[in-house]
Amino acid sequence: MTKATRKPPEEKLLLAARRLFCQAGIHATGISRILEEAGVARASLYTHYGSKENLLKAVLDIEANMWFRWFDQDLPHLKCSPQERILALFDLLGQWFEKEDFFGCIFVNAVAEHEKDSNWVRDMAGTYRDQIIEKLRALVVESGATDPDIVTQKLGLIIEGAIITAMVTQSSQAAYIARLAAGDILRCVEYALSLAKTSSLPADSDPASSAKARAATGESA
Numbered sequence: 606m607t608k609a610t611r612k613p614p615e616e617k618l619l620l621a622a623r624r625l626f627c628q629a630g631i632h633a634t635g636i637s638r639i640l641e642e643a644g645v646a647r648a649s650l651y652t653h654y655g656s657k658e659n660l661l662k663a664v665l666d667i668e669a670n671m672w673f674r675w676f677d678q679d680l681p682h683l684k685c686s687p688q689e690r691i692l693a694l695f696d697l698l699g700q701w702f703e704k705e706d707f708f709g710c711i712f713v714n715a716v717a718e719h720e721k722d723s724n725w726v727r728d729m730a731g732t733y734r735d736q737i738i739e740k741l742r743a744l745v746v747e748s749g750a751t752d753p754d755i756v757t758q759k760l761g762l763i764i765e766g767a768i769i770t771a772m773v774t775q776s777s778q779a780a781y782i783a784r785l786a787a788g789d790i791l792r793c794v795e796y797a798l799s800l801a802k803t804s805s806l807p808a809d810s811d812p813a814s815s816a817k818a819r820a821a822t823g824e825s826a
């Protein structure tokens with residue numbers, strides 16, 4: 606009979622810290638609570654991380670790496686259009702929401718618990734969020750959106766709303782609804798592109814065509 610693989614102390618600490626930081630809050634979670642949840646000795650924490658602050662940094666790294674893996678590995682391997690890869694992102698969200706260890710987004714929790722002038726926590730979470738949004742924007746650019754910044758912002762808000770909704774409702778249904786909303790936006794992008802292609806003049810030099818394209822995607826002049 607195969608024995609279950611035992612997790613190393615550093616991994617136990619990470620999993621316990623992430624769960625508690627999301628469930629109980631970062632400030633409300635003390636080192637003793639993390640050690641009890643992880644079932645490891647205090648020496649393990651200081652050996653592998655040195656402090657609760659460094660443990661939080663490691664938790665933020667793990668969350669960011671999940672998103673980077675989605676954008677850099679999982680989505681590029683799909684043999685489909687940029688629009689379909691964007692929609693596939695919501696499928697990944699749904700899979701994440703269904704996991705037992707989904708307790709919301711540690712970035713949101715970290716920013717919400719720290720004041721605006723707080724040091725590294727908000728900066729680190731903000732930097733990671735910016736990097737993730739930039740990767741999303743790259744997909745939007747590939748889709749041919751005439752105003753990728755606006756479209757990216759819309760999709761970003763849908764994603765963040767889905768994460769918070771899934772956290773509150775404890776249901777993956779939010780990912781499905783978010784996917785439908787994203788599909789509506791992408792269809793508007795496709796419609797704007799079709800208007801530009803059928804125009805006798807380039808979209809930028811044809812005021813009527815440009816106006817219709819902007820109206821379809823909700824973009825500004």
